[in-house]
Amino acid sequence: GENVEQHPSTLSVQEGDSAVIKCTYSDSASNYFPWYKQELGKRPQLIIDIRSNVGEKKDQRIAVTLNKTAKHFSLHITETQPEDSAVYFCAARDNTGNQFYFGTGTSLTVIP
């Protein structure tokens, strides 16, 4: 099955700086890569996603890049704000569309 690795496990940045979270996946057939944000005590919620036929996608301060050859994808948050503090999960969906494999999460702290 698919194996998704995520780094770093914790990340602290100053407010206004950028944050980058990286994930790798093992199954080249995986075709969809969502990112979820989970605030403390809350449910995970989708923030951005990218399909395997796209190299980059941006939504305001958030962007995701995908390198299919290297099988890695990254989340970029620019101009970070305290409300960006949360745990972020990457995921990969297998080509059957049935299963989503999650990374182990990155706890992001934005220091005011």
Next chain:
Amino acid sequence: IAGITQAPTSQILAAGRRMTLRCTQDMRHNAMYWYRQDLGLGLRLIHYSNTAGTTGKGEVPDGYSVSRANTDDFPLTLASAVPSQTSVYFCASRPQGADTGELFFGEGSRLTVL
């Protein structure tokens, strides 16, 4: 009900007891999932169902069973709970056929097995 609802929110359970976590959605989503969340391990898939009447095993199915008698409900049962099943359990759903990775999660059920 709006969205996806889980019950109970929190439960303390003695080892060996049987427990069913309930999950109900009113979005008419075909696909439903159960994940467990453990610190340092992320979200791991227990079981899933693509449509009513069908279920499948995920990454960590042992000790758990599910049923999908209708579109709305997807209960997760621990037949004989063990301490290693202490975790936060999330139910999720996704519309079938939609080419999207968006899983809609419930609020979670925190289970402690003593």
